[in-house]
Amino acid sequence: MRNSDFITGKVPITKEEVRAVSISSLELENAEKFMDIGAGTGSVSVEAAYRYPKLSVTAVERNDAAIELIEKNSEKFKTENLEIIKGYAPYETDEKYDAVFIGGTGNRLEEIIEWTHDILNENGRVCANFIVLDTFYRALEIFRKSGFEDIQVRQISVSNLEKIGTGEYFKPQNPVFVITCRKKGD
Numbered sequence: 001m002r003n004s005d006f007i008t009g010k011v012p013i014t015k016e017e018v019r020a021v022s023i024s025s026l027e028l029e030n031a032e033k034f035m036d037i038g039a040g041t042g043s044v045s046v047e048a049a050y051r052y053p054k055l056s057v058t059a060v061e062r063n064d065a066a067i068e069l070i071e072k073n074s075e076k077f078k079t080e081n082l083e084i085i086k087g088y089a090p091y092e093t094d095e096k097y098d099a100v101f102i103g104g105t106g107n108r109l110e111e112i113i114e115w116t117h118d119i120l121n122e123n124g125r126v127c128a129n130f131i132v133l134d135t136f137y138r139a140l141e142i143f144r145k146s147g148f149e150d151i152q153v154r155q156i157s158v159s160n161l162e163k164i165g166t167g168e169y170f171k172p173q174n175p176v177f178v179i180t181c182r183k184k185g186d
């Protein structure tokens, strides 16, 4: 899906190219339950729910303006398999998930990664996006010591062709660091 397909406000949206790689890396075709932590505009939740109508999707978001956008985008794409939870992650739950996307952590990076481990089924997949270099590196260290394996790290830099004067150039977007891994099984 294109970013222009989504209703957006001042909440930052995951870039469409990064969203495509992130959703693909979560292997949602094999999942029943998926959680999007820090869902923002809901672009990841909505695209996942739209592409996989049998998938049960939970979007967690702390910000009121963002919650409104998730509701609007979910309505626009008629994603009835998407549940929206307004609040801070981590929170108490007995639910288990097959895949988790981490799009925002606030200042709760370590707690959220450890919680992700708790709420994932064995062999469940996680994908996390970062733009700040030191947060990315801290996250990588936490994933390495928190019972995850098959850790893949990508840096995605996208440039788009745009007009400049009488010619065209590739306008670069900021790089995004994408960590994908799997909860260890027995």
Ligand SMILES: C[S@@+](CC[C@H](N)C(=O)[O-])C[C@H]1O[C@@H](n2cnc3c(N)ncnc32)[C@H](O)[C@@H]1O
Pocket (backbone or CB within 6 Å): 011, 012, 013, 014, 015, 037, 038, 039, 040, 041, 042, 043, 044, 060, 061, 062, 063, 066, 087, 088, 089, 090, 103, 104, 105, 106, 107, 108
């Ligand atoms: C970069 S945005 C996510 C973008 C989103 N994937 C999208 O495509 O629109 C990060 C979001 O995480 C939310 N957030 C940060 N920490 C959170 C937490 N602990 N619990 C819930 N939401 C959180 C922020 O309010 C913000 O909307």
